[in-house]
Amino acid sequence: MYYTHMNEMRRPEAMRLGGLIMMAGKTVVAQLHEALDEVNLSGPKLFALRYLDQAEKAMRITDLAGCIGSGKSNVTQLVDRLESDGFVQRARDPDDRRGVTVELTRRGRRHYQDGKKIVEQAEEEIMSIFTSVERAQLEAYLRRLIDDPPEN
Amino acid sequence: MYYTHMNEMRRPEAMRLGGLIMMAGKTVVAQLHEALDEVNLSGPKLFALRYLDQAEKAMRITDLAGCIGSGKSNVTQLVDRLESDGFVQRARDPDDRRGVTVELTRRGRRHYQDGKKIVEQAEEEIMSIFTSVERAQLEAYLRRLIDDPPEN
DNA sequence: TGTGTATAGTACATATATAAACTAGATTTG
DNA sequence: CAAATCTAGTTTATATATGTACTATACACA
Incomplete structure (x- = not known):
């Protein structure tokens, strides 16, 4: 008989709270990502x-980076990709020649509306396993976690 | 995928449950990451x-990829970096010449013990905002979310 | 037994993210 | 005003992750 390695699966049952939170986040990200594929x-x-x-x-x-909560170099790249998708366009800021402005194209606005609907549906579906009371309680826990950073 | 973007910076109060879960995951990831920097x-x-x-x-x-929950190409790269850190070493699997095995070096095992302590402390600190009853309840919610993926 | 197929790991392309170095332009200040 | 300094955005290097293509090996079966 040929020796087959069994795929040792992840063991969420052995995980503690920190790991579970990260895994839950990853789960939601993955599901929204999959849903969004539909609209590129x-x-x-x-x-x-x-x-x-x-x-x-x-x-x-810089403002977009602030909203998103990431560094400017990340936004430079993201805008590069959005621009080559035809969803946004760059322009020089006339008030400050160092500055660059980003604006939705008509196509970008349309695509955003499509994506928005899809994400709302997907999110609702994911959360449908919870009652509204449970959702409220889970939400309260998560807000405490986010708002109470140990040292921020 | 990282999705730092789920931050939704200035307005977590406008966020719904899906966004909060992603943001909570990101928060935990960021805090553990910062703590781990100490031990490279x-x-x-x-x-x-x-x-x-x-x-x-x-x-x-393949088994490591299964445990981690990612693709093999990701693990190839991760093992490359761990190998150049001197934390693991590769070897050919004698039972299957296609296969590659990965093993901790002494240095890797030592580093893991250091990192483990740090993560446990950081995790405990993060979760210290919850009582044990609250932790149990939050944990139960998250397990349901992880175990009940909506069909896809 | 030889050929077709499946599997293991890697290579490559791309997306997302961070951090540091760099460039162009704006601001401060002596 | 000119020199020093600061700021905006990009570039570059690296880490992490996905998906596809490729190579070598193992297995299946006619």
Whole structure:
């Protein structure tokens, strides 16, 4: 008989709370990502488009980075990809020639609306395993975790 | 995928449950990462070392990928870095010449013990905002979320 | 037994993220 | 005003992750 290695699966039952939270986050990310594939978007792209949509005008790279909560070099790359998708366009800021502004194209706005619907549906489906009371309680726990950083 | 973007910076209060879970995951990841910097480790590296330590023998790449919950090409790269850190060593599997086994070095085992202590302390600190009853309940919610993936 | 197929790991392309170095332009200050 | 300094964005290097293609080996079966 040929010796086959059994795939030792992950063992969430052996995991503690910290690991479970990370794994839950990863699970949600993965499911939204899969749902978004349909409209040629990813989570990061959708969230960038969301801020650009909410802003209703051209945004500076630095401001977008602030909203997203990441560094500027990340946003440079993200905007590169969004630009080659045709979802946004860059322009020089006339008030500060160092600055670059980013704005949704019509196509980008349309795509964002599609992605938004999909994410809302997917999120609702994921959370459908909880009652509204449970959701409220889980939400309260998570807010405490996020708002009480041990040293921030 | 990292999805730092789930941050939704200025307005966690406007976030729904899905976003909160992703943000909580990111928070925990970031805090463990920061704590681990001390011993020249990262979350993914520590995670891999943990399985190698538990196995107590050389592990196959595929099995490690199964434990970690990622693809093999990711593990190839991770093992490359761990090998150049001197924490693990590869060998050909004598029973299957296609196979590669990975094993902790003495240095890797020592580093893992250091990292383990640090992570346990950091995790305990993060979770210290919850009572043990609350932890149990949060844990139960998260397990349901992880164990009940909506069909896909 | 030889050929077709499956599997293991790697290589390559790409996406996402961080950090540091660099460039161009703006601001401060002597 | 000119020199020093700061800031905006990009570039570059690296880490992490996914998916696909490729190579070598193992297995299956006619």
